Amino acid sequence: MKILGLDSSGLVASVAVVEEDVTIAEYTVNYKKTHSQTLLPMFDEIKRMTELDLHTLDAIAIAAGPGSFTGLRIGSATAKGLGLALNIPIIPVPTVDALAYNAYGCGTLICPLMDARRNQVYTGLYEFQKRTESGAGYELCTIEKQCAVSLAEIVGKINELCRENDREVLFLGDGVAVYRDQITALTTGKYSFAPSCCNRQRASCVAALGAELYKKGISETAAEHAPEYLRLSQAERERAEHTADKYHIREMRRSDLEEVTALEASCFSMPWKYGDFEETLTNPNRVYLVAQAETADIKERILGGCMLTNIAGEGGITNVAVREQYRGKKIATALMEALLKLGRERYGITAFTLEVRSQNMPARRLYEKLGFVSKGVRPNFYEKPKDDAVILWKD
Amino acid sequence: MMEMIKKEDILILAIESSCDETAAAVVKNGREVLSNIISSQIELHTLYGGVVPEIASRKHIEKINQVIEEALHEANVALEEITAIAVTYGPGLVGALLVGVSAAKALSFATEKPLIGVHHIEGHISANFIENKVLEPPFVCLVVSGGHTHLVVVKDYGEYEILGCTRDDAAGEAFDKVARAIGLGYPGGPKIDKISREGNPDAVKFPRAKVDGSNYDFSFSGLKSAVLNYLNTCEMKGIEIHTADVAASFQKAVVDVLVEHSLNAVKEYGYDQFAIAGGVASNSALRTAFESECAKRKIEFYHPSPILCTDNAAMIGAAGYYEYLKGRRSGYDLNAVPNLRLGERRIV
Numbered sequence: 212m213k214i215l216g217l218d219s220s221g222l223v224a225s226v227a228v229v230e231e232d233v234t235i236a237e238y239t240v241n242y243k244k245t246h247s248q249t250l251l252p253m254f255d256e257i258k259r260m261t262e263l264d265l266h267t268l269d270a271i272a273i274a275a276g277p278g279s280f281t282g283l284r285i286g287s288a289t290a291k292g293l294g295l296a297l298n299i300p301i302i303p304v305p306t307v308d309a310l311a312y313n314a315y316g317c318g319t320l321i322c323p324l325m326d327a328r329r330n331q332v333y334t335g336l337y338e339f340q341k342r343t344e345s346g347a348g349y350e351l352c353t354i355e356k357q358c359a360v361s362l363a364e365i366v367g368k369i370n371e372l373c374r375e376n377d378r379e380v381l382f383l384g385d386g387v388a389v390y391r392d393q394i395t396a397l398t399t400g401k402y403s404f405a406p407s408c409c410n411r412q413r414a415s416c417v418a419a420l421g422a423e424l425y426k427k428g429i430s431e432t433a434a435e436h437a438p439e440y441l442r443l444s445q446a447e448r449e450r451a452e453h454t455a456d457k458y459h460i461r462e463m464r465r466s467d468l469e470e471v472t473a474l475e476a477s478c479f480s481m482p483w484k485y486g487d488f489e490e491t492l493t494n495p496n497r498v499y500l501v502a503q504a505e506t507a508d509i510k511e512r513i514l515g516g517c518m519l520t521n522i523a524g525e526g527g528i529t530n531v532a533v534r535e536q537y538r539g540k541k542i543a544t545a546l547m548e549a550l551l552k553l554g555r556e557r558y559g560i561t562a563f564t565l566e567v568r569s570q571n572m573p574a575r576r577l578y579e580k581l582g583f584v585s586k587g588v589r590p591n592f593y594e595k596p597k598d599d600a601v602i603l604w605k606d
Numbered sequence: 607m608m609e610m611i612k613k614e615d616i617l618i619l620a621i622e623s624s625c626d627e628t629a630a631a632v633v634k635n636g637r638e639v640l641s642n643i644i645s646s647q648i649e650l651h652t653l654y655g656g657v658v659p660e661i662a663s664r665k666h667i668e669k670i671n672q673v674i675e676e677a678l679h680e681a682n683v684a685l686e687e688i689t690a691i692a693v694t695y696g697p698g699l700v701g702a703l704l705v706g707v708s709a710a711k712a713l714s715f716a717t718e719k720p721l722i723g724v725h726h727i728e729g730h731i732s733a734n735f736i737e738n739k740v741l742e743p744p745f746v747c748l749v750v751s752g753g754h755t756h757l758v759v760v761k762d763y764g765e766y767e768i769l770g771c772t773r774d775d776a777a778g779e780a781f782d783k784v785a786r787a788i789g790l791g792y793p794g795g796p797k798i799d800k801i802s803r804e805g806n807p808d809a810v811k812f813p814r815a816k817v818d819g820s821n822y823d824f825s826f827s828g829l830k831s832a833v834l835n836y837l838n839t840c841e842m843k844g845i846e847i848h849t850a851d852v853a854a855s856f857q858k859a860v861v862d863v864l865v866e867h868s869l870n871a872v873k874e875y876g877y878d879q880f881a882i883a884g885g886v887a888s889n890s891a892l893r894t895a896f897e898s899e900c901a902k903r904k905i906e907f908y909h910p911s912p913i914l915c916t917d918n919a920a921m922i923g924a925a926g927y928y929e930y931l932k933g934r935r936s937g938y939d940l941n942a943v944p945n946l947r948l949g950e951r952r953i954v
Contacts, residue, residue: 247704251711251938265716280660281701284667288705291671292712296685434671437664444660450653 212425215254215271215293216418219246219286220278220306221325221385226254227414228263229422236261237415246285268299270430272421274412275303276439277333277359278325283438294433301436302421302429307357310384311337312416313409316349319379322369324386324394327359332386333441334358334365336372351420356570359441362390366397373400383410443536454506455540458514460549463499465492470513471501478532480595496521498557499530500550502542515542519550526551526560531574538573547581551605562606566592569599578603611687616930619688619713620923621674623706624698624726625753626657627916628669632681632688633923636931637735640681642913642920645669648793655792656782663701670709677919688719692926695723695936696946697753703942711938722926723936726917727754727948728764730883732928733910733921738881741908746877748868750892751884752778752795756948757822757871760881763928766949769871770822777860778886780826784833784856788849798853799889805850807858807891810836814863821874822867829859857891865895872905881908888912 213235216227224246227237236257240249257263273290276283294301310323316339325333336355342348355368369380382394383405394402404410424430443451463471468488475482491497501516515533519526528550533543554560567574569588583603592600611617615634622629626647632640647665651657678685693710696703707723714721731747743763749756755772775783778795785794790801812832817823833856840847872880880900886892887909900907914921934951 245941247708247941248939251715255938281704284663285704285708287667288670288708289712292709293716295671295674296713296716437668444658446654446658446661
């Protein structure tokens with residue numbers, strides 16, 4: 212399988228052609244010219260130099276974000292144009308994962324850092340685990356999914372892991388240059404910085420990781436592909452803040468069913484369906500609360516929702532969902548508080564329980580703040596992706 | 607009915623993404639539109655009272671392939687049959703332009719078809735060639751849109767002389783700002799056009815701005831301020847504001863200046879043809895005024911139909927065709943140029 216790798220997510224522009232375990236060509240430039248001026252001429256040079264017939268390409272692996280919004284789009288639009296003309300699929304590779312792949316086989320924790328401005332970094336936390344079969348190499352495993360957070364937040368997590376498990380961490384990416392002093396000051400455990408040969412985006416890594424993702428069935432058509440920004444535009448963010456300030460919480464009505472079903476589908480990989488919510492309307496032991504925005508001029512007025520089921524005096528909480536752009540604004544907290552109050556008053560519930568994906572840290576923090584405590588784990592309870600369920604109770 | 611495509615026909619696949627419309631078209635021999643697909647984002651931007659560049663760019667990337675595929679499909683033309691690929695590379699919003707430019711370059715690279723960077727305003731002007739088969743340069747053209755107000759002599763295909771332009775707000779921008787002030791909302795042009803039909807254009811006397819030392823430059827910020835002052839004064843004195851009258855009077859002030867400057871230029875430079883182009887060119891009062899004034903002065907008047915006045919790719923295909931004939935080609939390093947001037951070329 213012959214894969215074109217593209218990365219224009221950061222300051223680096225990088226193009227590579229990789230066939231199985233051979234990098235036929237790689238061209239990486241870290242220079243002030245815009246990607247619009249560099250990316251395609253670089254590919255043109257590769258094509259000429261390696262006498263590449265474009266029609267022998269099987270797929271395009273692209274660093275699909277996060278990164279510079281404009282940089283991502285230059286890469287994406289290039290990939291989409293090539294994909295359309297050559298009729299080949301696009302493999303969207305998470306940018307931060309691809310950066311981590313630079314440190315293949317490294318025994319330490321791996322923390323890529325990209326400067327995301329606004330006092331944040333695009334980052335994540337990874338390690339390579341040896342596959343059981345000899346000769347099968349290592350697998351990139353995600354400890355912390357790629358995200359936009361402050362440096363202090365990610366280093367805090369690293370410090371905890373390094374302390375508990377006696378680990379060491381390798382930092383890489385353009386964020387290192389920006390935050391080197393702070394990293395040195397904040398990191399309590401052992402750490403090191405990757406050298407110049409592998410501390411920036413490389414399209415050969417994007418292509419190699421892309422090949423692994425492709426084997427797992429991850430690819431999309433050129434038409435479907437769009438970057439994953441991890442962030443809203445400024446205008447949307449400000450608007451969401453404004454909207455999230457003004458909402459009220461009430462019980463779901465029949466007229467909400469479409470919107471609630473859409474909300475559910477946007478938040479969960481195995482969502483409840485329309486009929487499930489419709490049933491709730493007539494079930495005396497169930498109640499679904501919604502947070503409804505008071506701003507009139509938005510299409511989707513339901514910002515979030517959650518479900519309570521009364522099971523013989525115990526309250527089972529499910530379907531806690533908040534639209535992506537309104538998260539982090541305490542809407543889920545307000546919904547949960549209202550739901551607990553309603554449960555106590557209407558059903559006389561004294562003990563509440565819920566299950567949460569073990570990887571879903573924002574949700575776990577929220578429930579802990581509300582007084583929920585962990586009472587057990589159901590291993591591999593969740594699918595798409597597989598995850599343990601943490602069982603929480605509040606008395 | 608199937609369009610017959612002959613071997614010698616020149617088919618341009620054109621792409622336009624300079625502002626808030628994602629568009630692609632297939633144009634045959636510069637004047638025949640085989641398809642003209644426009645995906646508008648206007649509803650999305652209405653929420654914000656104007657075009658938000660980052661949101662526009664995000665939408666472009668989501669839609670660009672669908673729009674191109676639909677254009678080819680509707681034209682019943684395979685990508686391999688296309689002669690060349692034309693794309694708007696300026697002026698416009700840089701992030702928005704880059705989506706079209708990057709996609710067009712990749713298409714050109716993968717198909718080994720020539721790439722032609724096209725100036726957005728030259729596209730607007732060339733929209734006139736599509737429906738007016740008899741129109742040929744030279745002629746005078748007024749380009750009026752949300753971002754541009756230019757008075758231009760089209761000396762030959764792809765050859766322009768700028769006679770004048772706005773010193774401050776574009777005409778369309780003034781429509782948007784005044785529409786917001788009188789509570790009509792975004793987009794202002796069509797809304798003012800509509801409500802003005804019920805108003806008296808002579809109800810309020812707004813100034814017709816002259817620019818010192820230049821017969822053909824425009825200025826609309828003074829007019830906009832005059833409208834705002836009028837509204838303030840009415841409010842302070844407790845005079846009831848008749849929105850339709852204010853809109854009609856403002857519109858007339860804009861139209862008067864545009865007509866006077868344009869037709870003076872036609873006369874002074876000795877031409878007998880005149881055309882309008884750009885989003886504001888679909889304003890009904892502007893068209894009516896030009897129709898009657900041109901008839902009086904025995905000037906042939908041309909204008910595109912509204913669908914070709916708004917941002918679209920068919921016009922880029924028309925302009926791209928004449929660039930193609932002149933042998934102008936762009937390289938794979940073609941970049942978006944947000945402030946590209948008319949007549950300026952940054953093409954290899």
